[in-house]
Amino acid sequence: MADTQPLATDVPFDLSLSADELDAHRERITDFVAERVEAAGATGGVLGISGGIDSTLTAYLAAEALGTDGLHGLVLPSEVNSDENMSDAERVAEDLGIDYDVLAIEPIVESFLDAFPDAGDEESERTAVGNLRVRVRAVCNYYLANRANRLVLGTGNRTESLVGYFTKYGDGAVDCHPIGNLYKLQVRQLARHVGVPDDLVDKTPTAGMWVGQTDEEELGIGYDTLDAILALRIDGPLSRTATARELGIDEDTVEHVEGLVARSEHKRHTPPAPAPLTRFD
Numbered sequence: 001m002a003d004t005q006p007l008a009t010d011v012p013f014d015l016s017l018s019a020d021e022l023d024a025h026r027e028r029i030t031d032f033v034a035e036r037v038e039a040a041g042a043t044g045g046v047l048g049i050s051g052g053i054d055s056t057l058t059a060y061l062a063a064e065a066l067g068t069d070g071l072h073g074l075v076l077p078s079e080v081n082s083d084e085n086m087s088d089a090e091r092v093a094e095d096l097g098i099d100y101d102v103l104a105i106e107p108i109v110e111s112f113l114d115a116f117p118d119a120g121d122e123e124s125e126r127t128a129v130g131n132l133r134v135r136v137r138a139v140c141n142y143y144l145a146n147r148a149n150r151l152v153l154g155t156g157n158r159t160e161s162l163v164g165y166f167t168k169y170g171d172g173a174v175d176c177h178p179i180g181n182l183y184k185l186q187v188r189q190l191a192r193h194v195g196v197p198d199d200l201v202d203k204t205p206t207a208g209m210w211v212g213q214t215d216e217e218e219l220g221i222g223y224d225t226l227d228a229i230l231a232l233r234i235d236g237p238l239s240r241t242a243t244a245r246e247l248g249i250d251e252d253t254v255e256h257v258e259g260l261v262a263r264s265e266h267k268r269h270t271p272p273a274p275a276p277l278t279r280f281d
């Protein structure tokens with residue numbers, strides 16, 4: 001029996017979806033995936049599966065939309081992924097009955113780094129190498145997509161997109177974003193609704209770019225609060241002051257999120273070019 005209970009949060013603003021809304025999202029997303037694949041004349045989708053909730057939900061819905069033959073999974077362990085996440089990723093593919101490959105990407109990353117022996121400072125190196133791992137995964141996705149005329153299915157949600165919490169041309173390098181209209185809390189809720197096991201729904205989100213990384217620690221804010229600020233202040237009509245008052249938080253927290261959104265604007269657009277010269281003035 002699907003669970004449509006709201007998820008517990010500490011935030012006094014309820015983003016939970018009703019049972020009808022969850023069904024509507026499920027239908028909208030599965031229709032979207034099927035339509036994108038058909039419109040592209042593709043044979044199906046390719047998807048990286050990490051053991052996290054975003055790729056798990058996307059895999060469940062894409063398998064529903066395309067059938068198990070229409071979806072190919074890629075589990076791409078590196079030295080920073082936990083064994084638990086990688087075995088969960090394989091469990092998702094097995095439970096869905098889709099074909100999948102497991103490919104350790106660290107040799108590819110290492111051979112790339114051999115070409116750049118001079119490391120930068122510790123913090124920028126950590127981000128650069130983390131992003132390299134993410135971009136190696138994107139290359140793997142597209143290699144398989146090219147070979148079998150498939151689309152690369154993204155797993156980004158609305159929360160990550162708005163604050164730019166993804167690697168440009170890494171996990172952001174995809175052909176469509178099936179769950180891109182859901183805040184993180186709603187991803188978890190829809191996942192539970194479609195039958196994803198609780199231990200996967202409740203798992204701590206991690207980008208898996210370095211050992212011990214968690215999204216909430218790096219972002220400096222919990223997802224429940226972040227979702228609510230985005231819904232009220234960025235997608236909604238409230239001022240900074242009204243958002244802070246509504247959520248019982250200080251204005252600095254709202255301002256922090258506004259900064260994340262503003263600084264990541266460039267990630268949400270195709271790269272700009274100077275205006276062309278015209279000969280028809």
Ligand SMILES: Nc1ncnc2c1ncn2[C@@H]1O[C@H](COP(=O)(O)OP(=O)(O)OC[C@H]2O[C@@H]([n+]3cccc(C(=O)O)c3)[C@H](O)[C@@H]2O)[C@@H](O)[C@H]1O
Nearest residue numbers: 127131134164165166167168170171206207209215218266
């Ligand atoms: N204003 C601007 N206009 C145009 N381009 C601009 C720019 N500012 C930076 N850039 C470009 O963007 C680059 C920085 O962006 P990027 O390479 O993405 O790197 P960056 O945003 O620094 O790092 C990626 C962030 O996303 C997180 N992440 C990554 C992957 C997965 C997940 C997850 O949870 O799934 C999270 C990761 O932990 C990290 O915090 C710069 O090096 C520059 O090339």
Ligand SMILES: Nc1ncnc2c1ncn2[C@@H]1O[C@H](COP(=O)(O)OP(=O)(O)OP(=O)(O)O)[C@@H](O)[C@H]1O
Nearest residue numbers: 048049050052053054055075076155171205206207
């Ligand atoms: N080890 C991996 N193998 C295959 N794909 C991966 C791996 N790590 C990350 N990915 C891909 O990158 C995407 C972005 O990672 P992200 O952490 O945002 O999502 P998630 O792991 O599915 O969920 P969560 O945010 O809850 O951890 C994943 O959804 C998945 O498609």
Ligand SMILES: [Mg+2]
Nearest residue numbers: 050052206207
């Ligand atoms: Mg993850």
